[in-house]
Structures are given as C-alpha cells and as structure tokens.
Amino acid sequence: MLEWLRDLTVFRVAGLLGVFFGLLGVILPMVVYRGREGERYSILNHYISELGERGVSRWAWVFNLCILCCGLAVLICTISLGLGLPGVWAKLGMLFGVVTGLGLIMVGLFPMDNIKPHATAAITFFRGGLLMVLAFSLALLFPPQNEALFSRFFGLVGLIPTAAFGYFLWLMWIVRDKVDQTLSTQEFHRPSVWKLAISEWAVYFSIILWILVLSLGIG
Numbered sequence: 001m002l003e004w005l006r007d008l009t010v011f012r013v014a015g016l017l018g019v020f021f022g023l024l025g026v027i028l029p030m031v032v033y034r035g036r037e038g039e040r041y042s043i044l045n046h047y048i049s050e051l052g053e054r055g056v057s058r059w060a061w062v063f064n065l066c067i068l069c070c071g072l073a074v075l076i077c078t079i080s081l082g083l084g085l086p087g088v089w090a091k092l093g094m095l096f097g098v099v100t101g102l103g104l105i106m107v108g109l110f111p112m113d114n115i116k117p118h119a120t121a122a123i124t125f126f127r128g129g130l131l132m133v134l135a136f137s138l139a140l141l142f143p144p145q146n147e148a149l150f151s152r153f154f155g156l157v158g159l160i161p162t163a164a165f166g167y168f169l170w171l172m173w174i175v176r177d178k179v180d181q182t183l184s185t186q187e188f189h190r191p192s193v194w195k196l197a198i199s200e201w202a203v204y205f206s207i208i209l210w211i212l213v214l215s216l217g218i219g
Helices: 002-006 008-032 048-052 060-084 088-109 115-141 153-157 159-174 176-183 195-218
Strands: none
Touching (some): 002 060, 008 048, 048 088, 060 088, 060 195, 115 153, 115 195
16 A cells, blocks of 8 residues: 555646646636625635635535545645655655645535634644645755755745745734634625735645646656
C-alpha cells in the first residue's frame, strides 16, 4: 500500500483530480447562484462556502459534494508527496496535509448553514493548509544532502499560498472571539468589496495554482 502511494504518479493524478473538483465545485454553483436578496454571486463580497449554503445556493449539493471529493484528493496526494519526497519536512507536510484534507472533507459534510461545525472545519483547513504548504515548500527548498529530486523553483511557488493563508488567518485572528458570527452571513449588511471574502478567494486561487504546478511539475 505504501509503495503504491510512494509513486509520485499517484500524487499527480490525485492532485489534478483535486484541482478539477475544486474548480467544478465553485464554477457550476456560482453560475446559478442567487442570494437572500436575489443578488448574483461575486468573489468580491461572498465567501466561498456560501456556494454550499443549503436553502440559499441553488446547487449547494454540487459544491458540497465536490469539496468532499477535493478533500479526499488532498488526503491522497499529500500522503503520496510526503512519502515520495525525502526528509523530515516532507513527512511533516504529509501530516499537515492529512489534517487539511480532513478539514476540507468536513467543510463538505457540514455546510455553511450548520455554522458551528462548519467554522471549526474551515479553520482546521486554513491552519492545516498553511502548515502543509510551508512544510512541503521547505522540503523542496532544503532537501537532505544529495537527495534533491526536483528544482528548488517548486519550493518557491509555495510562497504565494503561504502569504495568502497567513493574511487570511491574520484577519480571522482579529475577530477570533466571534468567529462563528464572522463566518455567518445571516442578518448581515454585505459591503460591495469585502476584504475577508477577497482574502479567502486569494487562498483558493493560490492553493489551486500550487497544487497544479506541483502536480504537473514533479508528479
């Protein structure tokens, strides 16, 4: 079993599937979305998870199912990458990747209309994702002596999602005492441009880019 997962082809396939489900899960629900006030979806002032809010998002089930599948893909691809790369940092990346994948699965299982477990799952994903990307980036930038398998360029790519995760988590830390209310959009006056929503989408785009580049480059 471990030898099968150690093959970086598994990482490539699982990573590309994760990107596919991640994109499909937001694009389709976004097209048909109408909010509580009849508004169309905008990445400038809507959270990603609003696409999975049952009773509001018309295709919430598509988002939630795709996010669950994406979480499973993250589990597999990070285990494969952790086993395929040498060194302690890679193994830590694998550990944090498992946490990240489980958090993403829980986001799909507990949509935004179930706000307390959803908030816990989302924060688990964001914290785990930051540590996962950071650990794998260090593994690629500073491999054990004579064990460099890939260009250090792939480690530098991780700086983009690391910065995005870090900024979003900093914004969430500011409102840490009321995170449930912050993530909820019920009885909420939505600004036309909302930095929390934009920063969350920055995380989304950067993690998609990171997985895509690594899957195509080292898988």
